[in-house]
Amino acid sequence: EVQLVESGGVLVQPGRSMKLSCAASGFTFSSFPMAWVRQAPTKGLEWVATISTSGGSTYYRDSVKGRFTISRDNAKSTLYLQMDSLRSEDTATYYCTIYNNWFAYWGQGTLVTVSS
Amino acid sequence: DIQMTQTPSSMPASLGERVTISCRASQGISNYLNWYQQKPDGTIKPLIYYTSNLQSGVPSRFSGSGSGTDYSLTISSLEPEDFAMYYCQQYDSSPWTFGGGTKLELK
Numbered sequence: 001e002v003q004l005v006e007s008g009g010v011l012v013q014p015g016r017s018m019k020l021s022c023a024a025s026g027f028t029f030s031s032f033p034m035a036w037v038r039q040a041p042t043k044g045l046e047w048v049a050t051i052s053t054s055g056g057s058t059y060y061r062d063s064v065k066g067r068f069t070i071s072r073d074n075a076k077s078t079l080y081l082q083m084d085s086l087r088s089e090d091t092a093t094y095y096c097t098i099y100n101n102w103f104a105y106w107g108q109g110t111l112v113t114v115s116s
Numbered sequence: 117d118i119q120m121t122q123t124p125s126s127m128p129a130s131l132g133e134r135v136t137i138s139c140r141a142s143q144g145i146s147n148y149l150n151w152y153q154q155k156p157d158g159t160i161k162p163l164i165y166y167t168s169n170l171q172s173g174v175p176s177r178f179s180g181s182g183s184g185t186d187y188s189l190t191i192s193s194l195e196p197e198d199f200a201m202y203y204c205q206q207y208d209s210s211p212w213t214f215g216g217g218t219k220l221e222l223k
Contacts, residue, residue, distance in 0.1 A: 044203065044214055044215070044216050044217045045152075045154075045160075045203055045205070045214040045217075046214065047211055047212040047213070047214070059210060061211045062211070093158065095160065101148075101165070101166075101207060102150040102162060102165045102166075102205070102207065103150070103152070103160075103162060103205070104162055104165075104171075105162070106159075106160040106161075106162075108158065108159065109158055
């Protein structure tokens with residue numbers, strides 16, 4: 001059974017940094033591109049970033065480009081999202097997903113709150 | 117960015133009813149359109165990919181259709197577990213974008 005378990009979401013002040021993790025199991029992690037999708041409170045879904053199977057290619061939405069870094073450790077079957085210079089508008093539940101031309105499996109999400 | 121507009125934003129419906137949710141793209145997306153279901157606890161389940169292909173395990177009462185800029189998700193006979201939020205999503209061009217969602221509510 002595919003499992004994606006996010007962690008690392010906390011309350012953080014604007015301008016600070018934090019790192020999310022997503023532990024994957026139940027499939028060959030190194031064979032699939034992965035992505036992060038977020039959802040602000042009471043809002044819709046928003047794609048954040050995608051990473052290729054090797055980690056050699058990464059893609060970001062403009063609003064996070066230069067502030068967020070997606071990465072992966074295939075040996076540990078873990079996906080990461082380093083978030084720097086956080087803003088209040090980054091407040092959201094962040095979901096880890098398998099990306100295969102669509103967001104094929106989703107974790108339960110981890111809540112990131114950016115507030116002073 | 118391609119804008120995805122879903123209608124209606126909310127839909128009261130009854131058990132056993134047939135419902136259709138619409139999704140319109142701001143430009144043609146060549147059938148690169150997916151649908152997702154989100155339950156109140158936040159759980160997100162993929163339903164349909166590439167306009168009309170059902171994810172494994174999704175009941176056959178769900179179907180998708182469309183072309184060009186206009187797409188739809190139909191549930192042929194509503195079951196209790198179908199009352200949830202539904203989102204469309206395009207992957208024709210980056211950034212991948214979602215519709216604003218349709219809340220299917222029990223009438």
